Amino acid sequence: MAHDLVITGGTVVDGTGAPARRADVAVDGDRITAVGEVDATGARRVIDAEGRIVTPGFVDIHSHLDAQVGWDPTMSSSCWHGVTSVVMGNCGMTFAPVRPGQGPVLANAMESVEDIPASCIIDGLSWDWETFGEYLDAVEQLPRGLNAGGYVGDVALRLYVAGDASCEDDFRATPEQLAEMARLVEQSMEDGALGYSISRSLFHRVPDGRNVPGTWSEPEEFYAIAEPLGRLGRGVLESAPRYNLPNVPGDRVDEELAWMAEISRRTGRPFCFNLQQISSLGDHYRRVIELSEQANATGAQLRPQMTPRSVGVLFSLDGNSLIDDLPSFQPYKDAPLADKVAALRDHEVRARLLEEGADKAFAGMYLMPADQPASYAHAEHETVAAVAAARGVTPVEAYVDELVRTDGRSVVNWPVMNQDHAAIEHMVRSDVTIMGLADAGAHATQIMDASQPTWFLSHWVRDEGVLSLEEGVRRLSSDTADFIGYRDRGRVVEGGFADLNVIDLDALGLPVPEIRHDFPGGAARFVQGASGYDHTIVNGVPFMDHGEHTGDLAGRVLRSTD
DSSP, X not given: OOOSEEEEEEEEOOSSSOOOEEEEEEEETXXXXXXXXXXXXXXXXXXXXTTOEEEEXXXXXXXXXXXXXXXXXXXXXXXXXXXXXXXEOGGGOOSOSOOTTOHHHHHHHHHHHHOOOHHHHHHHSOOOOOSXXXXXXXXXXXXXXXXXXXXXXXXXXHHHHHGGGGGSTTOOOOHHHHHHHHHHHHHXXXXXXXXXXXXXXXXXXXXXXXXXXXXXXXXXXXXXXXXXXXXXXXXXXXXXXXXXXXXXXXXXXXXXXXXXXXXXXXXXOOEXXXXXXXGGGTTHHHHHHHHHHHHHTTTOOEEEEEOSSOEEEEEETTSSOTTTTSGXXXXXXXXXXXXXXXXXXXXXXXXXXXXXXXXXXXXXXXXXXXXXXXXXSXXXXXXXXXXXXXXXXXXXXXXXXXXXXXXXXXXXXXXXXXXXXXXXXXXXXXXXXXXXXXXXXXXXXXXXXXXXXXXXXXXXXXXXXXXXXXXXXXXXXXXXXXXXXXXXXXXXXXXXXXXXXXXXXXXXXXXXXXXXEEEGGGEEEEEOXXXXXXXXXXXXXXXXXXXXXXXXXXXXXXXXXX
């Protein structure tokens, strides 16, 4: 039999956690048809994987690509990191249901919460839908390189049913409104939604500063709205939780975990929710993990969703820089990158900037030199302040000189969550946590976390040995695929969909994030590629080849009804 594609001589790490083994992989159509010894004679394409690992495509359950899918068929930066399937609609933020003409309301909410420019969202999508199913139908008409599905979001539901009043802190849904939202959830599930997502985070606000709908709602409201998931027997719950108290010390971890455990038990459905180490909350992450384990022993299905590295705000001369506030930089703030670098090279401008910024300390901010691989295991000597002290200059002078040295390409990372490397390791080692929070598509000019699979495999698996290769691949593939309900994905097995990676593990690494102006209207965003991914295959079709798009797009909309 002549196969469509044969990957020969690789080490298959099949995503199940089973020991790696040398094997060939045959693909016909969109399915894997053989794993073992395969005759490649006459195959339409052969990929030599000698010295490489062959893995399932990675499944990213936490993206915000709901808008970007409208104008970026490759769905970057996810495409460069072995991801073949994503989940959209996280944190309650979705673009459906939506009433005719109200698209800008959801677009502005998304910009406020996720830093995706509203103008891009409005211009980049057709907005010719009302229901969540119609939104999925619209996405299905778009060219896509990755598989994608999505939650129906609580924020959109409340705005659709109750309008602007749902943003008020004291808003309480009426029984009629709760029944309507539950009906919409059921309709969305029947149309293929993967579940129901919620925002409770105090950091999530609409443009006028109020918290997004649902932040202050009583758990009974969520029980009522999510009821159809239990009756239908499918779907997942997801939340950006409210661990902290407003403007006072302490936390409310026990209360938040209690209602999430209860809704999971009542519906019989899995529930995942964001978890990062946050300095102001002490070791709350340990308590979250402990309470999740206890709840699961009593019938709940809780999976705290973690990311394997610090979550940091990035500063780039081509985006938002550390000297944007200095008076002498104002004439250049919106100039092209080359003009900004030229200004920094001007002796008079440089002297004024060093004088104006002499008091800047850049505390807790780490330099990421453009000519070195990106690292997120930051050491104290890598702070801008430490680099400056070693040179005997002020922090602002060290920063300006680094930008000049690299033509403005070096970046500064300011970790705001997961600053504690030991805390990250604790979450990585936990059996109850699940990989998530890559946030692809979100925080366009602030954060770039979509590269987390590459960092996870290169740092925690290959370099630190905290997890075995087999377990690391399982965490990125079958664990997330099974949780979200993506059938026949996340494993290199006969009969499974042919979502595959061929990876040079030794070469796996990251360059420093960079700004591109490729969103609608030329809007800026951070992107980050990778080295080490020889091939990524989606539904049997080669999609990425050594970091370059092949031109083929075989991604599908994945629905819970499939």
